[in-house]
Amino acid sequence: MALSIIILAAGQGTRMMSNRPKVLHNLAGKPMLQHVVDTSKSLNPEQIFVVVGYKSELVEDVMSGQLLHFIKQKDLLGTGHAVAQCISSVKSGNDILVLTGDVPLVSRGTISSFLSASKETDVNVLSFMPSNPYGYGRIVRNSEQAVCAILEQKDAGELEQEIIESNSGIIFITGRHVKHLIGLLDNNNAQSEYYLTDVIKHASSGGFKVDAMICSEADEVNGVNNQLQLSMVERIYQKKLAYRLMSEGVKVYDPARIDIRGQLTVGKDVVIDINCVFEGVVHLADRVHIGAGCIIKNSQIATNTKILPMTMIDDSNIGQNAVIGPFSRLRPGTECADNTKIGNFVETKKASIGAGSKVNHLSYIGDAILGKDVNIGAGTITCNYDGANKFQTIIEDDVFIGSDTQLVAPVTIGQGATIGAGSTITRNTAAHQLTFSRSKQVSISSWQRPTKIKEV
16 A cells, blocks of 8 residues: 655744754754655655644745645644644545654664554554653553553553553554544543544544554654753764764774764774764765864765864865864865875865875965975965955965965966065966065164053
């Protein structure tokens, strides 16, 4: 039978203490809702509905372009009411899987197993066994251990509150009974809401086959209602990613102190020190060493390269046997060839650094092309901006730039040239010659240092 997935994402999430809809709060660099959508897509359903409510336009804008069907729940009258808004749009006869946008860790494997188990049922619930079930709906079983109801915390009596097995919020309803069971829902409860979980009691009393599959990985169904729970879910997610890296042979100094906010792929014998953040799509080739406190985004780092501590790399490509850092910042468009060195407190932007070239410290290289074996002295700046436009600096092979030099673009430094320290270069320089630009040094014997004026 074909499958339609309904993702509940209408609530504000007041306990997040935020004006942003709860499902748009980020987990590992993308909205919680996006994690649920990605899992849904991996199941190849015929339809994916997202029920929106609070700031629905913002949710739809963030999640646009993904072939999702957005259904607006104008009045937030409960989960059953939310699902009811979708029924007229669900293809006739399709089975329904209901997921929630604030349960972002549930995996494709778990949902696939749940759907397989649901083939023999009319209604199935994904349950779990939390260490503390307070706040969760309880799975009520009869004397034969068949599921007969789900009771929410506020509606449960003392005996029911002692039940450990809890509802994850993930429910399957077979297509042939969907309209009938949803149509039976009412709001006769402590919160005057239409509970989707009441489908269980109606199905049970109607003689339908009802079951609950206990999730073997309870962490996967952790819900997020506040910032503390979001941080806990984040750490669970990040540790799983760190364990995966270590299973692939990466030396991760501390799996509790790494954040992967995108896609990180690695070669062999990679080392990652503590407190590193990887964003977007990042690839680390064989024997790359990442020092402590680095932030790397959408970049490629080739074999045997060392990224020293506290370095930021964004949309850049680094060649083999390079040394970058510490305290370097490589901005978008930086290309470092093999055997290059970018040292401490160096910033680059739209810069091509040729093989064997070195920018060791305290320099800014922007909108520049450096040839091979160039040496950039401390305090060098490519003056690429005139207040309105950007211009390029070209430094050819084997150039030596003395310390504290300003290269005012557009300018070309000829091959093999040497630029004397403290120079301001405004015109192209000849190859294989020394060029410098300095004012005459003067000492004034009668000069006196200013003194502070005393207040009267």
